[in-house]
Amino acid sequence: MAGSLAPLSPPRRLLFGPGPSLVEPRVYEAMTKPIVSHVDPYFFHVVEDIRAVLRRLFGTSNEFTLVMSATGSGGMQTAVANFVEPRSKFAVLSNGYFCERIAEMARRVGANVVRLEKPWGETFSDSEVRTFVHRERPQVVAYVQAETSTGALQMGLAIGAAAHEAGALVIADAVTSLGGMPVQVDAMGIDVAYSCTQKALACVPGLSPITVSARAMEWLRARRSPIPDWYFDLKLLDEYYHGAAHRYHHTTPVSTFYALREALAVIDEETVEKRWARHLLAHRAFVAGIEAMGLTMHVADPHRLWTVNTPRVPEGIDDVKVRRRMMAEYDIEILGGFGPLAGRIFRIGLMGMVATRENVLLLLDALQKSLTAEGFAARGNAREAAEAIFHRAA
Ligand SMILES: *Cc1c(COP(=O)(O)O)cnc(C)c1O
Numbered sequence: 540m541a542g543s544l545a546p547l548s549p550p551r552r553l554l555f556g557p558g559p560s561l562v563e564p565r566v567y568e569a570m571t572k573p574i575v576s577h578v579d580p581y582f583f584h585v586v587e588d589i590r591a592v593l594r595r596l597f598g599t600s601n602e603f604t605l606v607m608s609a610t611g612s613g614g615m616q617t618a619v620a621n622f623v624e625p626r627s628k629f630a631v632l633s634n635g636y637f638c639e640r641i642a643e644m645a646r647r648v649g650a651n652v653v654r655l656e657k658p659w660g661e662t663f664s665d666s667e668v669r670t671f672v673h674r675e676r677p678q679v680v681a682y683v684q685a686e687t688s689t690g691a692l693q694m695g696l697a698i699g700a701a702a703h704e705a706g707a708l709v710i711a712d713a714v715t716s717l718g719g720m721p722v723q724v725d726a727m728g729i730d731v732a733y734s735c736t737q738k739a740l741a742c743v744p745g746l747s748p749i750t751v752s753a754r755a756m757e758w759l760r761a762r763r764s765p766i767p768d769w770y771f772d773l774k775l776l777d778e779y780y781h782g783a784a785h786r787y788h789h790t791t792p793v794s795t796f797y798a799l800r801e802a803l804a805v806i807d808e809e810t811v812e813k814r815w816a817r818h819l820l821a822h823r824a825f826v827a828g829i830e831a832m833g834l835t836m837h838v839a840d841p842h843r844l845w846t847v848n849t850p851r852v853p854e855g856i857d858d859v860k861v862r863r864r865m866m867a868e869y870d871i872e873i874l875g876g877f878g879p880l881a882g883r884i885f886r887i888g889l890m891g892m893v894a895t896r897e898n899v900l901l902l903l904d905a906l907q908k909s910l911t912a913e914g915f916a917a918r919g920n921a922r923e924a925a926e927a928i929f930h931r932a933a
Contacts, residue, residue, distance in 0.1 A: 552866075553893065555902055556874045557687045557715065557847045559737035559744055560890040562802075566742055569801035570794045577791040585793075585800050586780065589748075592803040595811050596717055596740075597732060597750045599724035603773075605780060606799065607733070607747040608792055611714040613771065614733025614747030615641055618710045620768040621759055622731055623679050625649030630677035630707070632663050632698070636688035636878055637712055641681050648767055653677065659879050660689040660849070662842045665697035672701035679708050685716035687738075689880065690849030691838045692716070699728020708755050714738060717748065718806065719818040719846035719890050730755035736795070739818070739846050741891025742802035745795040818845045821894035824928040825887070828903040831924030832910070832917040837884045845894075849876070849884040853915050858882055861909045869905040896929045 554561045575581045590604050597604065607613050619641065623629050629650040631642045634657040646652050655671040657663060663671075663682075672680060680702040682693050695711060702709045711729040713722045719739030724732050730752040737744035751759075751773065759773060766772045770789065779788035806814055822845035826836060829850045837849040852858040858875045862885070865871040876884040885906075889899065903921040911917060 551870065553869070553871045553898075553901075555887055555889070555893055556872045557738070557886045557888045558735075558890070560739070560741050560888055561892040562741060562743055562798075563805055563892060566798050566801045566805065569797040570743070572794075572797055574793045577789075577793065578785050578787070582791065582793060582796070583780075583785070585796055589796065589800050589803055592807050592811075593748050593750070596806070597713070597722050597724045597748070598726060599732075599750050599752075601724065601750045601752055603751040603753075603756050603777070605749055605773075605776060606796065607749055607771070607776075608745075608789060608795075609747050609771075610744055611733065611735030611738075611747050612640070614714070614735065614749050615712065616644060616768060617747070617749055617771040617773065618681075618731045618733055619644040619648055620766055620771045621762075621773045622708055622710060622755060623648050623650045624762070624764050626651060627679065628653060628675060628677040630655070630672065630675045630680045632668070632671075632680075632682040632693065633657070634661055634663070634689065634691065634693070635659050635683060635686035637683045637686060637714070638681075641683070641710070641712065645679075645681070650679075660691055660837045660884075661839075662691050662693050665694075668697045669701045672698070672705050672707070676705050677707050679710060681710040681712075683712040684722065684732075685713060685720075685844050685846065687715045687847050687886070688877065689838065690836075690844050690847050690884070690886065692720075692842050692844050694842075695723070695727035695729060703728055708758060715844065715846050718814070719894070720815055720844070724750055724752075736799055736802070738888070739890040740799070740802050740806070743795060743798050745792060746799055818889065818894045820929070820932050821845070821889045821896075821899050822848060824896070824899050824925040825889060825903065827928045828899070828921035828925035831919040832907055832921045833919070837880070846888060846890050848887045848889060850887070851884055852882060853910070856910060856913050856915050858885060860913050861885075861906075864909040864912060865905055868909070871902065871905050873906075899925055899929075
């Protein structure tokens, strides 16, 4: 039957989950601009603009900084397909869900996967990393800088140093850090870092920024074994993006590139440094509010992400009921933990548009009311404690 679909009218949610995050109207509007083809010079200008801001966010001078036409998992697949060979040793620091996802990808390309494991939410110390890398002598070391399943930040300095000493390449997942906190690709000795558009970049999902060091590109150009995934083959993409003939590889989703360019323009206008500072302040105020209520954060103090916050669910409270109430009464989306952290933590994203005083206070208020309605006896007032942090910083 013709015309059987009602007009599209999605609900308006306040997205405080670990992604996707809210998108500014001007970013949506960018997607309504006329498309050009994937070989139009205009498209390559858009790509250049995107790259310039991405390099600053990644903290790199890497020439090879691209955008994959795929979600964050596609960036992960790109890193594995290009830099992990069959029968090579792939060492992964495993303390969460996304570490396991990259380990599974490495296993599927035929690598010998070795793990250093920690409970979800803990991080690896410099000496643990050094001992592991020196013992295993792998070809690749991978870690998740911003583990969205736990809220933990993994420091990378010792990983970079130990891996390079052993002649290994370093892959880092920066999906939830890029845009909300410094990634420091060059300073941390990361060879390959990837991210996505719908988390701290506050853009629509669909693209995956990736950056590759000169050292890793040199390794790739010398690689003899075939790259298993044609779509993620960086040598082919290099020819398309950088070759004089821009040899056709795939039809780039140009409207999504427009959206990314606009999201990066938003970031550039605020400035990268001020955006990081805003996310840090929102995180600090949130933690003050959480602790004032009498809740505790799952991750220990210097290892918390600013972008994804994980307070523990208080004893005797059903997190699903709290989250349902937040959605029903405030249109606020927050998520819970999964795997070993199911029912034990909330996962609350403070990324992009919601990392502001007004939104953090709104969220804490709704969370305190929802917890109270589910039987939690809060110690103090979350909103007031957070307000004091914002006030002091003003
Ligand atoms: C979200 C996420 C991914 C996967 O990204 P998709 O866009 O969902 O494919 C990978 N790693 C981390 C750490 C993430 O948070």
